[in-house]
Amino acid sequence: MQYSAYYVEEKDGTFSASISKLELEKPADGSVQIKVSHSSLNYKDALSASGNKGVTRTYPFVPGIDAAGTITDANSSQFNEGDEVIVTGYDMGMNTPGGFGEYINVPAGWVVKKPSALTSLEAMSIGTAGLTAAASVLKIYESSQESDLPVLVSGATGGVGSIGVMLMSKLGKEVSALTGKSSSADFLKSLGATKIIMRDEYLEAPAKAMERPLFSSAIDTVGGNVLSKMLPQISPHGVVACCGNVAGIEVNTTVFPFILRGITLAGIDSAESSLAFKTSIWNKFADEWNLDLSSMIKIVTKENLQQEIDLILQGGQQGRVVLTHGE
Numbered sequence: 173m174q175y176s177a178y179y180v181e182e183k184d185g186t187f188s189a190s191i192s193k194l195e196l197e198k199p200a201d202g203s204v205q206i207k208v209s210h211s212s213l214n215y216k217d218a219l220s221a222s223g224n225k226g227v228t229r230t231y232p233f234v235p236g237i238d239a240a241g242t243i244t245d246a247n248s249s250q251f252n253e254g255d256e257v258i259v260t261g262y263d264m265g266m267n268t269p270g271g272f273g274e275y276i277n278v279p280a281g282w283v284v285k286k287p288s289a290l291t292s293l294e295a296m297s298i299g300t301a302g303l304t305a306a307a308s309v310l311k312i313y314e315s316s317q318e319s320d321l322p323v324l325v326s327g328a329t330g331g332v333g334s335i336g337v338m339l340m341s342k343l344g345k346e347v348s349a350l351t352g353k354s355s356s357a358d359f360l361k362s363l364g365a366t367k368i369i370m371r372d373e374y375l376e377a378p379a380k381a382m383e384r385p386l387f388s389s390a391i392d393t394v395g396g397n398v399l400s401k402m403l404p405q406i407s408p409h410g411v412v413a414c415c416g417n418v419a420g421i422e423v424n425t426t427v428f429p430f431i432l433r434g435i436t437l438a439g440i441d442s443a444e445s446s447l448a449f450k451t452s453i454w455n456k457f458a459d460e461w462n463l464d465l466s467s468m469i470k471i472v473t474k475e476n477l478q479q480e481i482d483l484i485l486q487g488g489q490q491g492r493v494v495l496t497h498g499e
């Protein structure tokens with residue numbers, strides 16, 4: 173049997189994608205085969221789709237770090253055919269073919285049973301971006317000291333950022349949204365942001381060793397000079413959840429925010445977090461953290477994926493892109 177996939181090939185050092193028919197293989201012992209109904213687009217998928225060998229070592233390859241669908245072949249006692257499931261992260265979409273194909277074979281240990289309160293479309297509207305935002309929120313709640321100052325979210329219109337803004341606002345926090353998109357103020361306010369900060373104005377003055385506290389904590393999805401700038405602006409015993417690097421991988425700081433204010437720079441790695449942790453977050457999204465993401469999603473097919481990949485690489489996406497494989 174054959175299935176269709178967004179398939180990236182390398183020829184003479186250049187990478188191109190096509191919608192191709194691939195041969196479906198049996199799942200190995202301990203693995204399951206899933207008919208994918210929905211996937212989603214994350215920044216890492218765009219890197220894999222464009223030949224970034226830090227993400228995907230060898231091509232040809234099918235990206236897609238997120239998938240939701242139904243088990244069609246359970247070569248593991250943990251699952252049955254017909255189970256509705258979600259897979260995010262681990263090696264899927266990096267070096268194990270991912271959700272941009274209509275079928276995936278993955279180890280049972282990567283698979284979460286989908287909570288019945290979420291549809292596959294809703295689960296993939298959340299996807300890895302939502303898990304990352306949720307892990308950041310939990311880190312802040314676990315470790316930071318109460319403060320009336322707002323939480324800062326950078327890259328606020330992106331996948332992780334927009335769900336981070338929505339979640340923090342739902343939990344009753346005031347949210348300042350840092351963005352490069354002047355046209356997105358209304359969008360960010362609709363997610364619950366109370367203040368919009370434009371990135372170019374924010375970065376106008378260079379980062380200082382210490383500044384007046386402006387934010388209680390922060391979700392930083394971009395890194396680089398933005399992260400450097402915010403660290404001295406966090407109030408005593410606040411937490412900066414560091415989860416992204418689209419603005420750069422280097423951080424310039426001093427020890428002062430850490431030793432004079434006791435702030436925490438907390439790393440987030442949602443892809444490799446334990447299945448139990450991922451399951452607990454899915455259960456929260458299905459219950460008390462339920463979010464209506466319908467106004468922030470764009471639903472596309474494999475045929476329309478390339479333009480969305482190009483846009484995310486330019487930093488131009490707003491909200492989440494969900495891939496449907498249709499019926």
Ligand SMILES: NC(=O)c1ccc[n+]([C@@H]2O[C@H](COP(=O)([O-])OP(=O)(O)OC[C@H]3O[C@@H](n4cnc5c(N)ncnc54)[C@H](OP(=O)(O)O)[C@@H]3O)[C@@H](O)[C@H]2O)c1
Nearest residue numbers: 215327328329330331332351352416417418419441442487
């Ligand atoms: N640690 C983890 O577990 C984990 C999991 C998922 C994603 N990530 C990382 O998180 C980051 C965001 O992922 P995503 O899927 O949300 O991507 P995304 O949808 O493209 O969001 C990134 C946002 O960052 C802002 N941005 C883009 N270029 C920028 C630049 N040069 N300087 C400053 N800001 C810039 C843009 O928002 P504005 O225009 O609103 O500023 C953009 O929409 C990526 O680095 C990704 O690899 C990490």
